[in-house]
Amino acid sequence: CGSGGSGGASGADDGSITMGFSQVGAESGWRTANTKSVQEAAKESGITLKFSDAQQKQENQIKAIRSYIQQKVDVIAFSPVVESGWDTVLKEARDAKIPVILTDRAVDSKDTTLYKTFLGSDFVEEGRKAGKWLVESFNNSTDPVNIVELQGTTGSAPANDRKAGFAEVIGADPKFKVIASQTGDFTRAKGKEVMEAFLKSNPDIDVLYAHNDDMGLGAIEAIEGAGKVPGKDIKIITVDAVKDGMQALADGKINYIVECSPLLGPQLMDLAKKVVKGETVPARVVTEETTFTQEQAKTALPNRKY
Numbered sequence: 001c002g003s004g005g006s007g008g009a010s011g012a013d014d015g016s017i018t019m020g021f022s023q024v025g026a027e028s029g030w031r032t033a034n035t036k037s038v039q040e041a042a043k044e045s046g047i048t049l050k051f052s053d054a055q056q057k058q059e060n061q062i063k064a065i066r067s068y069i070q071q072k073v074d075v076i077a078f079s080p081v082v083e084s085g086w087d088t089v090l091k092e093a094r095d096a097k098i099p100v101i102l103t104d105r106a107v108d109s110k111d112t113t114l115y116k117t118f119l120g121s122d123f124v125e126e127g128r129k130a131g132k133w134l135v136e137s138f139n140n141s142t143d144p145v146n147i148v149e150l151q152g153t154t155g156s157a158p159a160n161d162r163k164a165g166f167a168e169v170i171g172a173d174p175k176f177k178v179i180a181s182q183t184g185d186f187t188r189a190k191g192k193e194v195m196e197a198f199l200k201s202n203p204d205i206d207v208l209y210a211h212n213d214d215m216g217l218g219a220i221e222a223i224e225g226a227g228k229v230p231g232k233d234i235k236i237i238t239v240d241a242v243k244d245g246m247q248a249l250a251d252g253k254i255n256y257i258v259e260c261s262p263l264l265g266p267q268l269m270d271l272a273k274k275v276v277k278g279e280t281v282p283a284r285v286v287t288e289e290t291t292f293t294q295e296q297a298k299t300a301l302p303n304r305k306y
């Protein structure tokens with residue numbers, strides 16, 4: 001650091017940048033890959049990273065952000081665990097003239113001057129992709145299709161949006177019925193537990209839609225435990241496309257995965273350099289993503305990085 005440098009919002013005298021990053025937690029394979037991507041990209045771009053894990057608790061994220069403000073970091077980035085309740089702390093950052101970048105998940109603040117940009121996926125579109133596959137797969141039958149849904153963390157952008165996009169598409173045909181929908185908090189353990197309860201109270205489940213691979217993988221254990229065959233007796237759609245999910249897809253236990261890329265690190269560091277310099281950046285940067293069938297998973301698996 002330069003002698004007597006002021007640090008703060010404009011960066012240290014020597015041009016070095018310190019980023020405070022508040023991560024959601026370590027709840028899923030996606031999250032682990034995302035953390036690795038952010039840490040590696042910071043290193044590669046010469047940005048000093050202060051990293052904290054909020055263990056899926058908003059209060060921990062607010063504490064971390066306040067401590068980054070006190071430490072006068074040059075830029076704050078965070079992946080908000082839930083959408084609501086950020087205005088106060090974001091105003092504190094703005095008052096301290098520290099730019100904020102949202103990564104991965106959105107906030108519902110009306111005041112969009114509270115952050116510089118939002119880098120991440122279009123979760124509504126992911127939900128629609130899941131719904132479209134389902135509609136196409138069942139297009140030659142008029143029989144009712146009983147669906148159970150494992151939602152992500154309650155109040156989080158991906159849970160809200162993946163539910164909405166899916167409901168929008170399947171809502172066009174009344175044969176699709178969501179007979180149970182509950183949160184599995186994006187974790188394998190909770191996915192298993194909730195699926196066990198679903199299986200007990202619903203003898204006739206045709207489809208599971210899980211908002212991420214990990215909950216789907218937990219649910220597979222529950223389905224097998226109940227003596228049913230995942231991917232056959234119960235069709236399974238998930239979101240993320242992390243390695244374990246892709247393996248289960250290639251093995252025929254999952255039927256379709258909508259990709260959500262966790263590799264946000266390099267783009268985040270580019271955006272951080274720009275906002276610290278005071279350059280304007282797009283208000284929204286959407287990640288590019290695809291979808292995978294079982295056959296496509298077999299081809300893609302050997303080169304999958306996470």
Ligand code: GYE
Binds near residue numbers: 031105158212213214
């Ligand atoms: O899909 C899930 C993770 O916010 C996109 O969070 C992310 C989601 C991801 O726990 O696996």
